[in-house]
Amino acid sequence: MEHPYLFFVKLFEMMGLSHFAHANTHVIYTWVVMAILVILSLLAVKGLSMVPSKGQNVMELLVSGIEDFMISITGEEGRWLFPLAATIFLYIFTCNIVGLIPGFFPPTANLNTTMSCALVVVVFTHVIGIQYHGAKYIKHFLGPVWWMVPIIFPIEVIGHLARVLSLSFRLFGNMMGHELVLGILFMLAGAFFAPIPIMALGIFVALVQAFVFFLLSIMYFTSAMEHAH
Amino acid sequence: MEAEALKFFIACVTAAGFGIAIAAFGCGIGQGLGLKSAVEGIARNPESSGKVTVTMLIGLAMIESLCIYALVISLILIYATPMAGTVNKLLGAA
Numbered sequence: 001m002e003h004p005y006l007f008f009v010k011l012f013e014m015m016g017l018s019h020f021a022h023a024n025t026h027v028i029y030t031w032v033v034m035a036i037l038v039i040l041s042l043l044a045v046k047g048l049s050m051v052p053s054k055g056q057n058v059m060e061l062l063v064s065g066i067e068d069f070m071i072s073i074t075g076e077e078g079r080w081l082f083p084l085a086a087t088i089f090l091y092i093f094t095c096n097i098v099g100l101i102p103g104f105f106p107p108t109a110n111l112n113t114t115m116s117c118a119l120v121v122v123v124f125t126h127v128i129g130i131q132y133h134g135a136k137y138i139k140h141f142l143g144p145v146w147w148m149v150p151i152i153f154p155i156e157v158i159g160h161l162a163r164v165l166s167l168s169f170r171l172f173g174n175m176m177g178h179e180l181v182l183g184i185l186f187m188l189a190g191a192f193f194a195p196i197p198i199m200a201l202g203i204f205v206a207l208v209q210a211f212v213f214f215l216l217s218i219m220y221f222t223s224a225m226e227h228a229h
Numbered sequence: 230m231e232a233e234a235l236k237f238f239i240a241c242v243t244a245a246g247f248g249i250a251i252a253a254f255g256c257g258i259g260q261g262l263g264l265k266s267a268v269e270g271i272a273r274n275p276e277s278s279g280k281v282t283v284t285m286l287i288g289l290a291m292i293e294s295l296c297i298y299a300l301v302i303s304l305i306l307i308y309a310t311p312m313a314g315t316v317n318k319l320l321g322a323a
Contacts, residue, residue, distance in 0.1 A: 173294070208290050
């Protein structure tokens with residue numbers, strides 16, 4: 001598989017850090033995504049006023065839309081989860097979208113990025129459970145009747161470990177598959193603009209995968225906060 | 230040793246091709262059934278079109294992720310087989 005031409009990797013090569021750049025492409029592009037998000041947010045809140053200007057209006061629309069959707073799933077008691085959930089959604093969406101710019105690599109096309117997001121979500125689920133229920137959180141894993149515990153408990157534990165795998169592999173597989181299809185089509189028929197329909201599909205897939213990750217995260221948080229059956 | 234590695238690699242690549250084909254077959258049927266119910270729901274009650282569409286997209290993404298798991302296994306079989314070093318030398322020299 002040939003290596004595509006990546007701008008920031010070339011920048012690091014010019015600075016002499018070529019080995020670091022090639023081994024850790026996803027880290028460099030994560031820094032790029034962080035810079036983009038921070039700069040856009042700073043620009044939007046520069047002149048905060050009661051009658052919003054254009055940039056502030058867009059950010060308000062985005063933030064209130066995500067918050068209202070989250071409240072419709074978690075209920076009012078889940079409002080404090082909003083910073084983490086919205087960060088997950090905006091970060092993963094921006095990571096996916098920058099992959100469509102020629103010369104950029106989406107950080108989520110590397111398993112390390114997606115696994116880190118999935119681990120944060122699953123560990124935080126357990127932190128919420130212990131914070132809300134204390135030691136009684138174990139009742140979430142024990143099932144409805146006491147004599148089925150030896151069967152239900154391993155199944156629940158495996159189910160929770162499977163959440164990490166499924167969250168990370170879903171996002172990674174979608175993004176890596178998209179990159180592979182683009183690379184192969186480019187190799188086969190690049191002169192005929194063959195990758196263009198795939199890139200249009202890529203915009204849709206980027207939004208849907210970020211949304212699905214966000215939705216599953218808040219559903220896991222909700223199920224940890226509610227009472228066990 | 231090289232002949233064994235090549236036979237193993239041929240078996241891996243064949244398995245990868247059939248694996249993703251079978252997964253795509255199942256995924257197509259699953260997503261088609263979900264889509265069928267969503268469209269029937271919208272036809273029956275056009276006002277619910279927004280909610281039904283959002284739920285349908287989430288369901289399609291969940292089903293698609295099963296096919297993605299099979300795709301990841303196929304990619305591992307093609308690009309990261311246990312005999313990857315020997316195979317790379319063979320194909321690089323050929």
